[in-house]
Amino acid sequence: MVLSLIISLITIIFVAVMLHQRRQRSNIPPGPPPRFMIGNFHQLKPLWTHSFSEWSKTYGPIISVWLGSQLAVVVSSSDLDKQVLRDKDNQLCNRHRTARMTQNGSDLIWSDYGPHYVKLRKLCTLELFSFKSIESYRFVREMEVRYMVRSIFMDLMSVSGDCQKPVMLRMYLTSVALNIVSRLVIGKTFEPKEGKELKSIVDKETRLPGATKLTWRRRVSSWFARDKVFMKHMARRKNWLRRAVMEEGYGERERKCFVQSLLVLKEKNETSEETVIGLVWNMLTAGADTMAIAIEWAMAEMIRNPNVQEKAQKELDSVVGSGRLMTEADIPKLPYLQCVVKEALRLHPPTPLMLPHKASGTVWLGGYKVPQGTTVYVNVQAIGRDPENWRNPDEFEPDRFQLDETDVKGQDFRVLPFGSGRRVCPAAQLSINMITLAIGNFAALLLLDFLYRAHRHGREAWISLLHEDSIAGISLLQAATKVLP
Numbered sequence: 001m002v003l004s005l006i007i008s009l010i011t012i013i014f015v016a017v018m019l020h021q022r023r024q025r026s027n028i029p030p031g032p033p034p035r036f037m038i039g040n041f042h043q044l045k046p047l048w049t050h051s052f053s054e055w056s057k058t059y060g061p062i063i064s065v066w067l068g069s070q071l072a073v074v075v076s077s078s079d080l081d082k083q084v085l086r087d088k089d090n091q092l093c094n095r096h097r098t099a100r101m102t103q104n105g106s107d108l109i110w111s112d113y114g115p116h117y118v119k120l121r122k123l124c125t126l127e128l129f130s131f132k133s134i135e136s137y138r139f140v141r142e143m144e145v146r147y148m149v150r151s152i153f154m155d156l157m158s159v160s161g162d163c164q165k166p167v168m169l170r171m172y173l174t175s176v177a178l179n180i181v182s183r184l185v186i187g188k189t190f191e192p193k194e195g196k197e198l199k200s201i202v203d204k205e206t207r208l209p210g211a212t213k214l215t216w217r218r219r220v221s222s223w224f225a226r227d228k229v230f231m232k233h234m235a236r237r238k239n240w241l242r243r244a245v246m247e248e249g250y251g252e253r254e255r256k257c258f259v260q261s262l263l264v265l266k267e268k269n270e271t272s273e274e275t276v277i278g279l280v281w282n283m284l285t286a287g288a289d290t291m292a293i294a295i296e297w298a299m300a301e302m303i304r305n306p307n308v309q310e311k312a313q314k315e316l317d318s319v320v321g322s323g324r325l326m327t328e329a330d331i332p333k334l335p336y337l338q339c340v341v342k343e344a345l346r347l348h349p350p351t352p353l354m355l356p357h358k359a360s361g362t363v364w365l366g367g368y369k370v371p372q373g374t375t376v377y378v379n380v381q382a383i384g385r386d387p388e389n390w391r392n393p394d395e396f397e398p399d400r401f402q403l404d405e406t407d408v409k410g411q412d413f414r415v416l417p418f419g420s421g422r423r424v425c426p427a428a429q430l431s432i433n434m435i436t437l438a439i440g441n442f443a444a445l446l447l448l449d450f451l452y453r454a455h456r457h458g459r460e461a462w463i464s465l466l467h468e469d470s471i472a473g474i475s476l477l478q479a480a481t482k483v484l485p
């Protein structure tokens, strides 16, 4: 009797769940058939953007993907990204938070759109990313880039004899980007020991559940162990931030910095320690890798396309000459170099799926239903390569940007490396300045000297440009590029 009651109850619950799921799935965009419980996890490649782009070819520019029981909708056309980021931005500007790693939304990146978010965004815009603030830190960027070019050069010179030791640009780029962001945010650079610990924390974070580079088996198994793993990781991250950012004599920084303004707000009880720590973490993690990846790709494409490199160098020669290094003041006079940066960001956006948005209510996109709570991804990598919008979309042709004043900061929906709308990257201008400055300095100085040196020594010279461990998911591994003429 009891047994048959239990069986009937289980059957009723099962049928109710199935009916609910079926209702949920009606009218949603098409997509690869999901499996019970795991959805499409088992089909996802380590770089999700690749799977999404392939599925879009089969199912169309708006697809459904099931991440376990969580529905995600991915859009891959400029018409649809306009709907997500402009027309229906107010219903799609919340964030999908996967774990405690996302600060429970007390920071800026993972906060839902609301009074807390608006307050933080305003603070960041005024204190960090205003025109005045960006200008006031110009000397820091120029100093750091020069220092980087000099250390690469010195390291190359120290390579002895026939040794073809590759130079890992990523190493220098990540450290220069981190130095720039940390000076901006906490008014100092990290000690080598602090920097090492930060790197180890970030590396660990990419291997935690929710990270994109896990196999589906590890993802599913770690899903169940997530609480314990997260708690341990978060405690480590918090301790590091407390030590490196908050405690160590924050009053004695080189100059006024963002964290000081945050701590004043905290003393007045206008913000919490969690938010201060969250914001600092946001900037350090959002800033360093993205800029490094963009510069690395721009360099890789210049070396793959000697005609582009030659044109950029000619422009630099005529504007900057050989007597000094390029500065940010030269950028307006270097239109071709600006096009090189735009083209690198079009073809290789460092965050190819942007950051996940969430539907705050039911939204209709392209005639399909997107239920409340759905995670929405914009595949900016696929959109930047859409043959509907771009001629020879897979080719690196900076000239395409010379014909018109195409914007890459969120106004033109065919190319959105920084996103668009309410959640657009607040550091777009800062990043563009930094990338242009870095490749201008590389192109003007490093490559020419490098070629000269290689030629003089009558041997091959190699720069290893890309490496495996890229957050944005660069698939080209260890591409050692031959640079002899």
Ligand code: HEM
Binding pocket: 108, 109, 110, 121, 181, 282, 283, 284, 286, 287, 288, 290, 291, 294, 349, 350, 351, 354, 355, 356, 417, 418, 419, 420, 422, 423, 424, 425, 426, 427, 428, 430, 431
């Ligand atoms: C090439 C460099 C960069 C690229 C391509 C990039 C790209 C992006 C993208 C695509 C988003 C998400 C937009 C959306 O969800 O709609 C974003 C958000 C964000 N980025 Fe960047 N970013 C870069 C550099 C930086 C730097 C240097 C910083 C800080 C110093 C930064 C801080 C942020 C923050 C705080 C957000 C969250 C904004 C919000 O949710 O309101 N980014 N970025």
